[in-house]
Amino acid sequence: MKRDPIYGVMAEFDSATALVEAAHKTHAAGYKKIDAYSPFPIEGLAEAIGFHHDEVPLVVLIGGLIGGTCGYLMQWWMSAVDYPLNIGGKPPHSWPAFIVITFEMTILFAGISAVLGMLALNGLPMPYHPVFNVPRFSSASKDRFFLIIFSSDKKYRLDETLKFLHTLEPRSVSEVPS
Amino acid sequence: MPEQYKTSTDLEGAPVIGPGHTFASVTDKISSIVLTRPASNGWLIGFALMFMLTMMMLFAIGYLFLKGIGIWGVTIPIGWGFAIVNFVWWIGIGHAGTLISAILLLLRQSWRNSINRFAEAMTLFAVAAAGIFPAIHVGRPWLAYWLFPYPNTMRVWPQFRSPLMWDVFAVSTYATISALFWFTGLIPDFATLRDRTDKRWLKMTYGMLSMGWRGSARHWHRYETMYLLLAGLATPLVLSVHTVVSFDFAIGIVPGWHTTIFPPYFVAGAIYSGFAMVLMLAIPIRKIYGLEDFITERHLQNSAKVMLATGLIVAYGYGIEAFMGWYGGDRYDAFTLWNRLHGPYSFWYWSLLTCNIFVPQVLWIRKLRTSPVALFCISGVILVGMWLERFIIVVVSLHRDFLTSSWGMYYPTRWDWMTYIGTIGMFLAAMFLFLRILPAISIFEMRTLLPEAEVKE
Numbered sequence: 049m050k051r052d053p054i055y056g057v058m059a060e061f062d063s064a065t066a067l068v069e070a071a072h073k074t075h076a077a078g079y080k081k082i083d084a085y086s087p088f089p090i091e092g093l094a095e096a097i098g099f100h101h102d103e104v105p106l107v108v109l110i111g112g113l114i115g116g117t118c119g120y121l122m123q124w125w126m127s128a129v130d131y132p133l134n135i136g137g138k139p140p141h142s143w144p145a146f147i148v149i150t151f152e153m154t155i156l157f158a159g160i161s162a163v164l165g166m167l168a169l170n171g172l173p174m175p176y177h178p179v180f181n182v183p184r185f186s187s188a189s190k191d192r193f194f195l196i197i198f199s200s201d202k203k204y205r206l207d208e209t210l211k212f213l214h215t216l217e218p219r220s221v222s223e224v225p226s
Numbered sequence: 227m228p229e230q231y232k233t234s235t236d237l238e239g240a241p242v243i244g245p246g247h248t249f250a251s252v253t254d255k256i257s258s259i260v261l262t263r264p265a266s267n268g269w270l271i272g273f274a275l276m277f278m279l280t281m282m283m284l285f286a287i288g289y290l291f292l293k294g295i296g297i298w299g300v301t302i303p304i305g306w307g308f309a310i311v312n313f314v315w316w317i318g319i320g321h322a323g324t325l326i327s328a329i330l331l332l333l334r335q336s337w338r339n340s341i342n343r344f345a346e347a348m349t350l351f352a353v354a355a356a357g358i359f360p361a362i363h364v365g366r367p368w369l370a371y372w373l374f375p376y377p378n379t380m381r382v383w384p385q386f387r388s389p390l391m392w393d394v395f396a397v398s399t400y401a402t403i404s405a406l407f408w409f410t411g412l413i414p415d416f417a418t419l420r421d422r423t424d425k426r427w428l429k430m431t432y433g434m435l436s437m438g439w440r441g442s443a444r445h446w447h448r449y450e451t452m453y454l455l456l457a458g459l460a461t462p463l464v465l466s467v468h469t470v471v472s473f474d475f476a477i478g479i480v481p482g483w484h485t486t487i488f489p490p491y492f493v494a495g496a497i498y499s500g501f502a503m504v505l506m507l508a509i510p511i512r513k514i515y516g517l518e519d520f521i522t523e524r525h526l527q528n529s530a531k532v533m534l535a536t537g538l539i540v541a542y543g544y545g546i547e548a549f550m551g552w553y554g555g556d557r558y559d560a561f562t563l564w565n566r567l568h569g570p571y572s573f574w575y576w577s578l579l580t581c582n583i584f585v586p587q588v589l590w591i592r593k594l595r596t597s598p599v600a601l602f603c604i605s606g607v608i609l610v611g612m613w614l615e616r617f618i619i620v621v622v623s624l625h626r627d628f629l630t631s632s633w634g635m636y637y638p639t640r641w642d643w644m645t646y647i648g649t650i651g652m653f654l655a656a657m658f659l660f661l662r663i664l665p666a667i668s669i670f671e672m673r674t675l676l677p678e679a680e681v682k683e
Contacts, residue, residue, distance in 0.1 A: 173437030191249035
């Protein structure tokens, strides 16, 4: 398959409000493979570009369950099975004493899964990305807001899509080379 | 401006960010400290002094490794001494960072956004300082890894019924989660620094650290979910850590330790000393780097209120300890109370009460709550007081327990002091470096505080 020399077309906006409006309009116009970039999290922006399924909580739940289970089983196996030691007549499987470490292991595994899960689902780390080719994009981490329509979108036609972006009244529109 | 701030008077309604700021000005102001501002002589001298103290600590620890813990003042019956006093003190200081970053996030206290970054850094460095003490106190520190359950040729496992083992897990989990929380909070700001700097090697470094963050809406969504969940996990964690630290004492049967008030009163004391340290750091930082717009009087006032509240919980803890000593009917507990008030360490017990209970009551005066100089001094007093509290708990309880024949006294040696003061140097040296290398205030969270950040319908 021949790779499109254009990765997508990008419009730049002044404010968070303008970006969210533009994202709504773009999504309503039938463009599905789109993304928006902002210097801080904007409420409702992800929904505006049609992103609804966030799997991070599930990853954290699974991580926490694994951590808690392993934490308890580790203590039980080490203290009651592999190396039972009589200390002051306490039973080898003295479960109340195991709760603290079970709790800590739950938190540890859930926390690590939260961070690694977020990074993995976001496809990070990714030091290079085509959007960085747009010189103005460096303001996306400061005070500018960007909307991109990817060339892989079904409705994408370079000239038509550029024309559509101009109807959103952006500050500027640029082509993103891939 | 969120609605809930509008109702009350005074500083309650004051904005958490100075007027006239934009996304660009916030970004430039905070990132310029790292990127363009040259290192001042004050910074160099301060860092050099703290670095020297760090070297002194390493020297003291080096000599300790050579000679063993006999060079310290610890003896039987006081086997814990400075190592545990300092460990608990440092861990407690760290707790305010997690409180600010996690608990206040869950409570939607947006004023936290300007102090959470360096409070989290403070947590990390405090936990690092704390972690040194138990490791060098074990006698043969090169075998400290025996604390962890790893498969070994001796075919033994750690004793999970011991609170000291719980502590190993609690503190190492706490250190890991704090580091993750801090680092993930920095990722979007690393991206900002990457895009702001002209130097290629800095661009590469910050670019790698930012993991290629580009601010995509999908990424932000998952990021916020992750951040909120991490805060939700860190909240019970931070409460559990000092609870477990208090178990180190409360599970034992030593008079003065064996009480159920310990967990809540340890947690409150931790937050108390932690906020004192936050203020002692924030007040000079905002002055020197001109950040009064971001760390406003309202931040000082709120921190002072947290100190006042937690200080009263601590006072309640002392009160209950004394009451139970008298009312409980256990002659050893009663003696511990008497010994604190009239024994050989009574001067330090009264100093503790002065520092932690009497002096901080001046925070009821509104004028002092907003005066940086007064707050700086009161915070210093509280930090001394909280150190004395741990000294009283560890030393005074151990030095006279059940049998008069096994009573003793504890005198710290110069090696104790060098190690303790050295960790303060290490902590501050790390803070000095942090201020110059990383954005001390979360840039992206400050942007969300501006009115323009809200999407208008």
